[in-house]
Amino acid sequence: MAEPQLQGEGFRLRPWRADDLDSLLRHANDEQVSRGVSDRFPHPYTQADGEAFLAGKVIDLGDPVFAIEIDGEACGGIGAQAGRGERVHTAEFGYWLGRRHWGQGTMTRVVAAYAPWVMRELRLYRLYAAVLAFNVGSAQVLRRNGFMEEGVLRAAVFKRGVLHDLRMFAKVRRSLDDER
Ligand SMILES: CC(C)(COP(=O)(O)OP(=O)(O)OC[C@H]1O[C@@H](n2cnc3c(N)ncnc32)[C@H](O)[C@@H]1OP(=O)(O)O)[C@@H](O)C(=O)NCCC(=O)NCCS
Numbered sequence: 584m585a586e587p588q589l590q591g592e593g594f595r596l597r598p599w600r601a602d603d604l605d606s607l608l609r610h611a612n613d614e615q616v617s618r619g620v621s622d623r624f625p626h627p628y629t630q631a632d633g634e635a636f637l638a639g640k641v642i643d644l645g646d647p648v649f650a651i652e653i654d655g656e657a658c659g660g661i662g663a664q665a666g667r668g669e670r671v672h673t674a675e676f677g678y679w680l681g682r683r684h685w686g687q688g689t690m691t692r693v694v695a696a697y698a699p700w701v702m703r704e705l706r707l708y709r710l711y712a713a714v715l716a717f718n719v720g721s722a723q724v725l726r727r728n729g730f731m732e733e734g735v736l737r738a739a740v741f742k743r744g745v746l747h748d749l750r751m752f753a754k755v756r757r758s759l760d761d762e763r
Pocket of ligand 1: 615616618678684685689690691712714720723724727
């Protein structure tokens, strides 16, 4: 995928690079980051985990998957994966940010740049995210960006010995000409 010009106040989005390994390990090896995301993002987050991710063995880096670069350093990530067949116009997306950058509105701005772009790029009618019920910060990022809460998948995730409900948020458009 051609490198898009996606940026905002204090960050830019760009493809992951092999030389991101050190910063990836610094920001990703954090239980408080990993607890909100999929088990594909383990804790502890080892060098082997980082190398596997950067080699494209964890998620397909051919998808619109980007590092969030702050002050020249990869401090987090955002990515989407489209469905297949009759669901090709739907994508799920996810994101994370190193803890030292939380609480400054960064992810709200990152999603504001990324979501409209990826809906255009992948020709999506529907972009959605699944948020563990405790993750009020992530729910707020989505609400701030016009995602609507559609419902709760009860008892959907059993993670590290705890059962979680999953809140579903989506942004939809009924026409590909609709820029919303
Ligand atoms: C969730 C996460 C992405 C938020 O990123 P962030 O850059 O700190 O978010 P923002 O600063 O843009 O905050 C957005 C809003 O959420 C609120 N918020 C953020 N973290 C919060 C928290 N832990 N508790 C309560 N509110 C929180 C902010 O106050 C802000 O509210 P406002 O818009 O009313 O001012 C970040 O905490 C993170 O990476 N967590 C670990 C990974 C993760 O959970 N990813 C999401 C998976 S669905």
